[in-house]
Amino acid sequence: MxxxxxxxxxxxxxxxxxxxxxxxxxxxxxxxxxxxxxxxxxxxxxxxxxxxxxxxxxxxxxxxxxxxxxxxxxxxxxxxxxxxxxxxxxxxxxxxxxxxxxxxxxxxxxxxxxxxxxxxxxxxxxxxxxxxxxxxxxxxxxxxxxxxxxxxxxxxxxxxxxxxxxxxxxxxxxxxxxxxxxxxxKLINPYLLEDTNGMKFKMEITKSSFANIEECANSIKILVEETNQSGLEQNIKTFHLQEIYQSHSDVAAEIYLKGKLKMPQIYRQTIIAMLKPIISITEHDFNQLVLGIEDNPKNFKNKPLSKFKADLAKDEMVF
Structure with missing residues (x-):
């Protein structure tokens, strides 16, 4: 929400x-x-x-x-x-x-x-x-x-x-x-929300190794949970968020595998330095440009799946 x-x-x-x-x-x-x-x-x-x-x-x-x-x-x-x-x-x-x-x-x-x-x-x-x-x-x-x-x-x-x-x-x-x-x-009106912290996306992995990314995606179960006593449980059910986000298990698989890469800070700084002659980017820009993940909650309103990606990325320590 x-x-x-x-x-x-x-x-x-x-x-x-x-x-x-x-x-x-x-x-x-x-x-x-x-x-x-x-x-x-x-x-x-x-x-x-x-x-x-x-x-x-x-x-x-x-x-x-x-x-x-x-x-x-x-x-x-x-x-x-x-x-x-x-x-x-x-x-x-x-x-x-x-x-x-x-x-x-x-x-x-x-x-x-x-x-x-x-x-x-x-x-x-x-x-x-x-x-x-x-x-x-x-x-x-x-x-x-x-x-x-x-x-x-x-x-x-x-x-x-x-x-x-x-x-x-x-x-x-x-x-x-x-x-x-x-x-x-008892649905919650979006006008009454203060932030995006009322629900959280998670994923469960049913395997430890995969032959390819498709197999990885098929091994992921998406969970959507109410948090901070926000009262959004019924919103989650009404809009079938758990079911529809399961269809994005391929996106979750990409984030899971990026997390396994354990990109060191030195790699990030190297990429940022390489791009400097073209454009000066921040850590936030790196997350968007290289990882394809929006990490600023204020911008979730403009990008589809942004809350979903950010939650999973934080859990997998992608950034």
Whole structure:
């Protein structure tokens, strides 16, 4: 799990979106309709509440650690928010106002992901989610947004920025969090993580010698463990980290064998000296250039498998 930037400074593009969204909500209230359907009285009452004081911004900009309490308090005050029946008109109206707006061009999805300054999925640290604009001006390549608290259970949180987690399609899909309730399973929101130390990757070797690197890879069992009482055990299970990282046993084998080389400090300094006429590199640069391992946790957010590689490398004393 990789922490997400929880900077309290709200991006300007998001403020602009909130302003446009507020105007849309105000039009619904003034017209008393959503499309061809008359606005249900209790839905109107909830929208009027949001338009008063600073309640809409408070909802959309609610901190990650306050999302659940805030949602529960709103559900107590407005009973329509407790509805779960898709056939109920009030539920459909709330869903249309909040959820449908998430997928329109009005919500700056690409800008939202870019603002978080992360290139790989925070749930698995395996897949790129970086937004890339194509030269032909067609739809950009971008990651997905997971609603940490389900839009089925809490549709009114569908646009709250700390409820939106940029992630890959695997983690957001059927094999990941798609059918999982964050409430019931007590998942940890990436916005609430302070660092990457809440889980650790390890490997077990079932043989002492191998005919080739493939045999070495087949002799490795990957383990993913919760550490520091982080509460991430359920995240590990939900995103099947142990299973998916077992598929990277070949990467683990490379690190294991590099560890057996026991590169002396003099070798490192020799390589650094040889490269000096071209580029001046540090020990950190050496780990990246020669070993292919990122050892700075602050950079894990930009490189796939980086946490995995760093944990194994430290255990095998590669650096």
């Amino acid at each position: 990789i922490p997400l930037n929880k900077d309290d400074i709200c991006p300007e593009f998001y403020k602009e979106f909130v302003s446009k969204f507020e105007k849309k909500v105000r039009r619904y209230v003034e017209k008393g309709r959503i499309g061809k359907k008359k606005l249900r009285p209790k839905v109107k009452c909830f929208l009027e509440y949001l338009l008063s004081d600073d309640n809409l911004m408070s909802l959309l900009n609610c901190p990650a650690n306050e999302l659940k309490p805030h949602a529960e308090e709103l559900c107590k005050t407005f009973d329509i928010l407790r509805l779960r029946d898709r056939e109920h008109l009030a539920f459909r109206q709330i869903r249309r106002i909040f959820v449908d707006n998430t997928y329109t061009t009005e919500f700056p999805k690409a800008d939202f992901i870019r603002a978080l300054d992360i290139k790989v999925c925070p749930y698995c640290n395996r897949s790129f989610i970086e937004c890339i604009d194509k030269n032909d001006k067609s739809s950009p390549i971008k990651g997905q947004l997971d609603h940490f608290y389900s839009k089925e259970r809490y549709p009114f949180l569908a646009l709250s920025r700390f409820n939106l987690i940029p992630c890959c399609s695997d983690c957001n899909g059927v094999g990941g969090k798609f059918t999982v309730d964050a409430d019931e399973t």
